[in-house]
Amino acid sequence: MARFEDEFTDVLFQKRENDIRHPGYESEMTFYHLIAQGRMKDMKEYRKSTPAFNAKERGVLSDDPIKNTMYHFVAMASLISRICISNGMEPEIAYEMSDVFIRRADKARSKEEIDATREVMIEAFTSEMGKRRNINVKSSQIILCLDYINDHLHDNISVTDLAEYVKLNETYLSKLFKKEMKCSISEHIRSQKVEEAKSLLRFSDKTSIEIATDLGFTSHSYFISVFKKEAGMTPREYRNENFRKF
Structure with missing residues (x-):
């Protein structure tokens, strides 16, 4: 041998x-x-x-x-x-x-x-x-919203977009979303974008600036601020601790 x-x-x-x-x-x-x-x-x-x-x-x-x-x-x-x-x-x-x-x-x-x-x-x-x-979500409209958000994380998503997609009044949709998800639509979108950013920071070589741009944040500084609020650390700190770890 x-x-x-x-x-x-x-x-x-x-x-x-x-x-x-x-x-x-x-x-x-x-x-x-x-x-x-x-x-x-x-x-x-x-x-x-x-x-x-x-x-x-x-x-x-x-x-x-x-x-x-x-x-x-x-x-x-x-x-x-x-x-x-x-x-x-x-x-x-x-x-x-x-x-x-x-x-x-x-x-x-x-x-x-x-x-x-x-x-x-x-x-x-x-x-x-x-x-x-979607396990804790009851209404079909909110499930559709969650799927839409998940499929468009790299786009700018508005309440108007979601309301048109599920054919509901914006005000009613916002109240329904808050009731079932325990957070506002904008809060959920930010949270999901941060989760996507975490994945990119862990498994890709993209810079923090590139990730912020890809996910539709208005500026890199705003991305850092949102990320730190959600994750408890900056994107740089997160990458240093988690790069290419399961």
Whole structure:
């Protein structure tokens, strides 16, 4: 059996020669973050627009194509379940969902069957996390508002936009939102934008200024002020403590 050092050196050389790379850490963590936030639309769009998720190979774990696909499936199932737990899913639910999908994949007899099971698993976890986000909300209009806000965090969102979207009077919508969410619409939007900013500070290399611009804050100083109020520290301090940590 070849020494690990020799085999590892050879694999790195072959990958460099053939320009084969694993998906970037930032790309993967953005993908998992969207699942954990229950953002089905954004997750699907991100996968379509990100080359890493269109790659046929994500590293060779076995020379057997079916085993290789299965090993990647198990790794993804483990990561998704644990990231969902860290974002509020009950551990037993997450572990059981992961186990069920791994058993399904284990019965597959082709790469295509495993890939199909993977797609169902990704959407199932995303859907479950989306339900938890709205678990205490009763009215369909507020659920629609929350989904709209979640899908437009990088835009400027107004009460007028939401009222038109759910076809309600602005005043009535504001009162209904406050009653069910225990905060105003603007407070919720700010809170969600800060949560998105936290994710970008943890998993991307974007500067604080770039993040503030991307999330539609009127100025960098205002972004810092809002972030500190919500998170209890500045964006710089948050990144220093949390960069690329689960």
